[in-house]
Amino acid sequence: MxxxxxxxxxxxxxxxxxxxxxxxxxxxxxxxxxxxxxxxxxxxxxxxxxxxxxxxxxxxxxxxxxxxxxxxxxxxxxxxxxxxxxxxxxxxxxxxxxxxxxxxxxxxxxxxxxxxxxxxxxxxxxFNGETTFDTTKVDTPMHYTNVAKAMGFKDGDKILKVDGKTQNNLDKLSLDILLSDQITVLRDGKETTFNTNDDGKALAFKDENPKGFLTPRYAAVIDTIVNPKTAEAGLKVGDQVVAANGQKINYYDEFQAAVGKSAGKPMNIEVLRNGAIQPLSIPVSKEGTIGIASYKQLEKYATTQHFTFGQSIGRGFTRSIESLTYQVKQFKLIFNKKVQGYKKVGGPLAIIKNMPVDQSKDGSVSINWTAFWxxxxxxxxxxxxxxxxxxxxxxxxxxxxxxxxxxxxxxxxxxxxxxxxxxxxxxxxxxxxxxxxxxxxxxxxxxx
Incomplete structure (x- = not known):
């Protein structure tokens, strides 16, 4: 279907x-x-x-x-x-x-x-306005994956400029970094500029989501559990994981890494529930997953801007130019010998596979008309x-x-x-x- x-x-x-x-x-x-x-x-x-x-x-x-x-x-x-x-x-x-x-x-x-x-x-x-992920609202450090570190980032960096320009939209920020030559960050209290490494960009394009190398850090509060075995082990929605296998957990990405290291065996964790610490033992699949999610916290970083009829005319033109500009700029990655972005280029079958759909809790699929248009x-x-x-x-x-x-x-x-x-x-x-x-x-x- x-x-x-x-x-x-x-x-x-x-x-x-x-x-x-x-x-x-x-x-x-x-x-x-x-x-x-x-x-x-x-x-x-x-x-x-x-x-x-x-x-x-x-x-x-x-x-x-x-x-x-x-x-x-x-x-x-x-x-x-x-x-x-x-x-x-x-x-x-x-x-x-x-x-x-x-x-x-x-x-x-x-x-x-x-x-x-x-x-x-x-x-x-x-009619819909524009909802963006506003990085200015993020009050915690960014999580830099190994891909981001290969580009030149270090834990604790605060991104100030990309090729001399500020960018507060996270989706555009990730793409701007992939297309960039230089990044300016605040590192150890000092403004530092470095050249982005093409080796890191090449690693990004090997991932399923090339823009997934940059995410804000947030507490490991569980808001979704889809694996019955995890629920049977005692983990509940609203629990905050504070330790895993004896190591302190401050952020959700740290918990994800701990889960991956425990693939195929039980993992001992501690959760904060109703002000008290609760020890649990959670089974981890061979793929290194436990069937949970923690993404609703990101909603606080979302900003929705609404436009009048007159404003929407100008905004429609601007968005058209922005869309075309980003697509043209991506030729830089497609023809880069190290990045080899051409390997990600797809035809009709790839486009069909990535067409946007809405999936409800019961598993049914419907058209996301906003994404379609x-x-x-x-x-x-x-x-x-x-x-x-x-x-x-x-x-x-x-x-x-x-x-x-x-x-x-x-x-x-x-x-x-x-x-x-x-x-x-x-x-x-x-x-x-x-x-x-x-x-x-x-x-x-x-x-x-």
Whole structure:
């Protein structure tokens, strides 16, 4: 059921993005009286699932869910149908239109994608507000894992700046550190700046959660018990663990480490309950877990900001730019020889696996609509950027050729356009096969 809901979300999100992107090409093409032969959601090699011709345009749904397209008469596109181009240009063809009109048609898709992200982020800010984890409220030291220490952190460090800038949002702080060159901390009462070590970043990307190297420390107060054996051993919600196997416990991360060291055998602990110390013996699984959680204390660090309608418009734009900026910056990690972030890059299968869902106490799964729309906005602005990359076969490739024509005053030779389009299509298909093949390999080896 969970995978079905995730698959539904992925298809719904992609469908929204593709339809609106192609509509961004379709509407200006029709406005400039250019013939649009096809409007398709997904690709339709050999056959389509549904198709219907209305007027001069065939509308349909293809079977290959990798995007969609509009086929505009007189344009060299991914279909590589050049027969029509051998005839003299007709007034209703794309190639017969002025360069400025063709440029608007080509930029229509990415423009819609950006405005869609802006709209979604603006609506989320207006209707939901924004809840962030405010590090300024944290009154205890940060917990630095071995990954963080490999980057250069030391226990007791208080983070002041990342690449010279302050960041009070914990989620962004973790990502900023991964993308950083220098960190400024307060260490032993002195301000210290150090270069972040790529070896530590590489370790972070080997973890299931690359941003999990940085968490605030808090007392080991138990608020959730999911393992019946742990409950039968006497541990109760509200207990504060103060010792484990004879060692004093001040923070929850220290208790987690003690549990891991006791894998497969009972662990003697002491808990503070109703002002009195209670000794207990807790069984630990072979995996080093006891089935508990202590996360509700983090709620006190959460800050929710609400926006007026006018403020949400500006905030939607800012969030769109922030989302795109972070995604572009991550290329720095993807192509880093030590970090090898490319190993974390996933295709459709990886995206489906990580689609957000809500899970209730009875185990049922439902759609988290806030997370769904956040993902759709993020993906929309990302698609806008990717489509602007000047590769033949993408909108950016057409834009470059059109700008060249506008600057030099004459069009690019038709044969050059056809050859460039062929190279671009082959490159994009190869990249698609590589990404999808990587997903399948990861799925078969259990590393997806």
């Amino acid at each position: 969970e995978i079905a809901i995730k698959l539904f979300q992925f298809i719904l999100s992609i469908s929204i993005l593709v339809i609106l992107h192609e509509l961004g090409h379709f509407l200006p093409a029709k406005w400039f009286k250019t013939k649009v032969e096809k409007f398709y959601l997904f690709f339709d090699p050999w056959f389509s699932i549904v198709k219907k011709k209305i007027g001069e345009t065939e509308y349909g749904i293809g079977w290959l869910p990798f995007g969609g397209y509009v086929k505009i008469a007189g344009m060299v596109d991914e279909s590589m149908d050049t027969e029509q181009l051998k005839q003299p240009a007709q007034p209703w063809e794309f190639r017969a239109k002025p360069a400025w009109q063709r440029l608007i048609i080509m930029l229509g898709g990415v423009t819609v994608n950006f405005f869609l992200a802006w709209l979604i982020y603006g609506c989320l800010s207006f 956040s993902f759709t906005a993020m993906f929309s602005v990302w698609l806008a950027f990717l489509n602007l990359i000047p590769i033949p076969g993408l909108d950016g490739g057409h834009v470059i050729f059109t700008l060249y024509e506008m600057i030099v005053g004459k069009p690019v030779p038709q044969k050059v356009l056809e050859n460039a389009q062929m190279v671009g299509v082959i490159f994009l298909l190869g990249l698609m096969l590589l990404i999808f093949g990587s997903d399948i390999f990861k799925a078969l080896t259990g590393s997806l």
